[in-house]
Amino acid sequence: MRDLNFFQNYIEKNEFKIDKKIIYFTVITFIFLSLIAYTVYNEIIIRQEKRIVVSLRETAEDPKTLKKVEEIRIKEVEVNEFKESVDKIKLLDKNIEERDMVDEALLDKINDNVPEELFLTSLSIQGEEIHIVGISKDKWAIAEFQKGLECIDNYDEIFVSNISKQEEYYNFSLNIKLRGVSDDTEDMEEGN
Template sequence: MRRDINFFSPYQGKKKEQKNQNIYTYSLVGFMAVFIGGTLAINSFSLFKVEKGIEDYKAKLNDSAIQEKVQEANKVAKELEILSRYEKDLTSIYKGVESRDVVSNEILNMISSTLPTEVSFNSLNVTNTEITIQATSSNRTAIAEVQYNLKQLNNIQEVYIGAISGDTKYTFDIRCTLKDGE
């Protein structure tokens, strides 16, 4: 048995390998081209759809009824901002007043307990450290009694009676200085 020797067989196998490699390369390139083209088409369609949606929303926003509502909402937002600032300022004022609770009901009750029956208060003004009272009395002794009684209170540092005027009904001013920290 004799076999033929083919001297071109090594060259024929390489040609076949080259052909198979070209098929793989072209298949891969074709697949990539289809993939890229498909992705481009899908993205273009999505972009077109989004742009169409944006145009629809812009058309709706430019509608006069929507514009009126937007203006009303902006107006309400500005009012809300102003009210928020007022609320913040009022809160700080309230906290400040609350922290300066110099004159309490207890002090006012103590002051009213020092009044003889002949004396009545016309007005009472309170500041941080001072109470000013305008009062009337039917006699001078009752005025001195009020001054003495006020000086006996623990919360009051100094009591000053201003000018006393009148003949039968006396009007006078009382200035009480409060002690610090009371």
């Protein structure tokens, strides 16, 4: 008869043995299944991308789309030409403002120097000259007006070109030649 030892389980070490073939088979199966899953996943992604490419190609080759693209290109060219024209106009405007000597301040100075006995009937500005025509009660008012206009900046010459008496009034013409004003708008247009 054999003795029963209840403590034998605790005294002896049970060795856990794993079969190497099972480990190799499991690892190889896992790698194989991973490769298959990766291949299937890539195939699905490739098919989706092909559908997107086909859809984009159909859209790009659509006659309506091509017509709209051509219209947009034409409008883009027109917009660029318009921008260039606007830039030229701005430059021309800037040049005109820099050369403009006749402004509201100049007209105010002329108006401030008009004596009470003198009335202006005409004022014309042509290039670098201002022509003033008026009526006065006496010659002294005309001389006072001419002397008062010397406060104008940038003038070369102020002279009374004509004084004539009609009944009890004097008609006169006065010319002011401005300095720094030139009539070269044609030069500016040619430069732009």
